[in-house]
Structures are given as structure tokens and as C-alpha cells.
Amino acid sequence: MDLDFEFAFTERTPRIVNAAKLLRSQGRKKADLFLAEGPNSVDAAIATGAAREVFVTQAGAQRFADLITAAQHLSVRVDPITDRAAKSMSDTVTPPGIFALCTPVMWPAKEVLGRRPRLVAVPVETAEPGNAGTLIRVADAVGADAVLFAGTTVDPQSPKAVRSSAGSLFHVPVARETNLQAAMDRLQAKGLNILATCADGEVSLDEADEILAQPTAWLFGNEAHGLPDELLAKATHRVRIPIRGRAESLNLATAASICLYESAKQLARAAER
Structure with a gap:
């Protein structure tokens, strides 16, 4: 796969530091954003318009090339990150290498049930x-x-x-x-x-x-x-x-x-x- 961006090797850029803060409740509340990790969640975030930005490792970009293409097609910013940066943004032992920075998707309680729920x-x-x-x-x-x-x-x-x-x-x-x-x-x-x-x-x-x-x-x-x-x-x-x-x-x-x-x-x- 030919990538139209270069992979950075700085783990503590402001974007990465701020994204890592979203692992904590206080960070999510302050930024009014949250992180989605893994191909299924990132795919859904991109498809529904919730993804503001995608972070991906070099291995992740190769493995999830279709998601990167979809993000770029929809003009979602894609930021390359190192494996070390991915670990700082994940609470898993082995991060899958792809994340989406998302706007909140929670509904107001007064609206979530709709008109005629079954x-x-x-x-x-x-x-x-x-x-x-x-x-x-x-x-x-x-x-x-x-x-x-x-x-x-x-x-x-x-x-x-x-x-x-x-x-x-x-x-x-x-x-x-x-x-x-x-x-x-x-x-x-x-x-x-x-x-x-x-x-x-x-x-x-x-x-x-x-x-x-x-x-x-x-x-x-x-x-x-x-x-x-x-x-x-x-x-x-x-x-x-x-x-x-x-x-x-x-x-x-x-x-x-x-x-x-x-x-x-x-x-x-x-x-x-």
C-alpha cells in the first residue's frame, strides 16, 4: 500500500498527549471527546461521522488500509503514530494500532427512547x-x-x-x-x-x-x-x-x-x- 503521509517518530506531540488524556473520565469531560480503539469501533466512528481524527501506526496502516482510505475519502484527518505512542493511547496490553478521536455520541435521556420504542x-x-x-x-x-x-x-x-x-x-x-x-x-x-x-x-x-x-x-x-x-x-x-x-x-x-x-x-x- 502506498501511503500519502510519513510516519512520525515523536511520541509526545500535543495531539498525542491530549488523546492519551481521554483514557480518563476527567479528560473526556474536559475535552468533550472520547477515543475509539480497534477496527470495528473506528470503522463505525468513520461511517457515522463521529470520527474527528484517526491515529494509526505503520503496521496498522498496512493492516487496516481500507479504513485509512475511507477516512481520507471523507476528509477525516489521519495522523501517523509510533507503536510507543499507540501504547500511551491504549489501555490494552497489545494495541491494535488504530484509533479514532470522536465527538460524543451519547443521547439525552429525554430523547433516547424515541416516540414508540418496542x-x-x-x-x-x-x-x-x-x-x-x-x-x-x-x-x-x-x-x-x-x-x-x-x-x-x-x-x-x-x-x-x-x-x-x-x-x-x-x-x-x-x-x-x-x-x-x-x-x-x-x-x-x-x-x-x-x-x-x-x-x-x-x-x-x-x-x-x-x-x-x-x-x-x-x-x-x-x-x-x-x-x-x-x-x-x-x-x-x-x-x-x-x-x-x-x-x-x-x-x-x-x-x-x-x-x-x-x-x-x-x-x-x-x-x-
């Missing part, structure tokens, strides 16, 4: 960025209308969350609502059935076909503590996932995948009737 994922007080990103990816895959993070949660635009979403953060509307009651009010105002995942739920997912055929918001609890009692009390139904083996429980991302898939399936069947 399937919404609501992670409550999610603490693990990998789970947050994976849940966004699952929501995108099943065709959910939105993901609304409720309560005090991890930043969906943090490096690991963005990476774990594999580009889906740029595809599905995502918002944060720190006030749990306000989040519930927004869901109820849209006429959604609010289903809470719960180990001792009164409804088995196996027997919830009719419930799932209705517009639904799924509440998924914190990894360690589950859902707070006040939210369980306000849910339309508490739903349990049958576990037929010896596992005691399922992690957040797995439970969300199962529930959202079942909802999407029943909504599709209802639409065909």
Missing part, C-alpha cells in the same frame, strides 16, 4: 465497562431501540466499554439517567412493560411469550448487588431465567443476551401475526 435495555448501576459495552453490542444485534443506563454507572464512552461494544455504541441510541426514578418515569410514560431480571421472579422466561410480545423495557441489575428492591417493586413483572445445570447464576452480559434475544423473537412473531 424494546429497551436498561442496565442499572452497571460498574464493569466490559459488561456495559457487551450489553450495547447485544442490544444492537437484536434490534433494540435504545440502551438507557440508569443510576450511577460506568461511562459507556470509556475505552473498555467502547472497545467491548465493537462499534455498536455508534449504531444504537445510548443514554445515561442518573436518577433512577426519572428513568422509571420515562419508561412508564412510553407505555412499556417493565421487566426485572430476578433469580426468584414469579414469571419464568420460558412461560413469558405473551408478555414479551408487548413493548418491553428490561431492567438488568448491578453485577454484585442485582436490582434494588424499590425497582423490583415497580416492575410490571419479575422474570427469572431457568437454570437447569449446576451453575448458581448468570453474569450480567449473558443474562441480558438471553432476555433481549427472547424479547426480540417474540416481538418479531407478534409483528407477523
Whole structure:
């Protein structure tokens, strides 16, 4: 591949230093920007217009030549960086060698649900960025209308969350609502059935076909503590996932995948009737 730029060997240019600061929440808030790392996320950032600038190592430029071409075609600035610079911009052991500097893609909580949502994922007080990103990816895959993070949660635009979403953060509307009651009010105002995942739920997912055929918001609890009692009390139904083996429980991302898939399936069947 012929590159129309030369690779720099200075690791501490202002652009690189400022980009590295985005690994921290404070840096993202101050700059009103975030970093997307890896080919899937960078591809989605370029395609959706969120990418302001692309950083790429020499090896990355060879490996992801199509992304560089796409960025240049859309007049997105491309900056060559060294491997050492890439490590300063990444929180992974082996950076893939390509990054996008992005404008924020989070939606306002009051707008994220749209006019008539049919399937919404609501992670409550999610603490693990990998789970947050994976849940966004699952929501995108099943065709959910939105993901609304409720309560005090991890930043969906943090490096690991963005990476774990594999580009889906740029595809599905995502918002944060720190006030749990306000989040519930927004869901109820849209006429959604609010289903809470719960180990001792009164409804088995196996027997919830009719419930799932209705517009639904799924509440998924914190990894360690589950859902707070006040939210369980306000849910339309508490739903349990049958576990037929010896596992005691399922992690957040797995439970969300199962529930959202079942909802999407029943909504599709209802639409065909």
C-alpha cells in the first residue's frame, strides 16, 4: 500500500498527549471527546461521522488500509503514530494500532427512547465497562431501540466499554439517567412493560411469550448487588431465567443476551401475526 503521509517518530506531540488524556473520565469531560480503539469501533466512528481524527501506526496502516482510505475519502484527518505512542493511547496490553478521536455520541435521556420504542435495555448501576459495552453490542444485534443506563454507572464512552461494544455504541441510541426514578418515569410514560431480571421472579422466561410480545423495557441489575428492591417493586413483572445445570447464576452480559434475544423473537412473531 502506498501511503500519502510519513510516519512520525515523536511520541509526545500535543495531539498525542491530549488523546492519551481521554483514557480518563476527567479528560473526556474536559475535552468533550472520547477515543475509539480497534477496527470495528473506528470503522463505525468513520461511517457515522463521529470520527474527528484517526491515529494509526505503520503496521496498522498496512493492516487496516481500507479504513485509512475511507477516512481520507471523507476528509477525516489521519495522523501517523509510533507503536510507543499507540501504547500511551491504549489501555490494552497489545494495541491494535488504530484509533479514532470522536465527538460524543451519547443521547439525552429525554430523547433516547424515541416516540414508540418496542424494546429497551436498561442496565442499572452497571460498574464493569466490559459488561456495559457487551450489553450495547447485544442490544444492537437484536434490534433494540435504545440502551438507557440508569443510576450511577460506568461511562459507556470509556475505552473498555467502547472497545467491548465493537462499534455498536455508534449504531444504537445510548443514554445515561442518573436518577433512577426519572428513568422509571420515562419508561412508564412510553407505555412499556417493565421487566426485572430476578433469580426468584414469579414469571419464568420460558412461560413469558405473551408478555414479551408487548413493548418491553428490561431492567438488568448491578453485577454484585442485582436490582434494588424499590425497582423490583415497580416492575410490571419479575422474570427469572431457568437454570437447569449446576451453575448458581448468570453474569450480567449473558443474562441480558438471553432476555433481549427472547424479547426480540417474540416481538418479531407478534409483528407477523
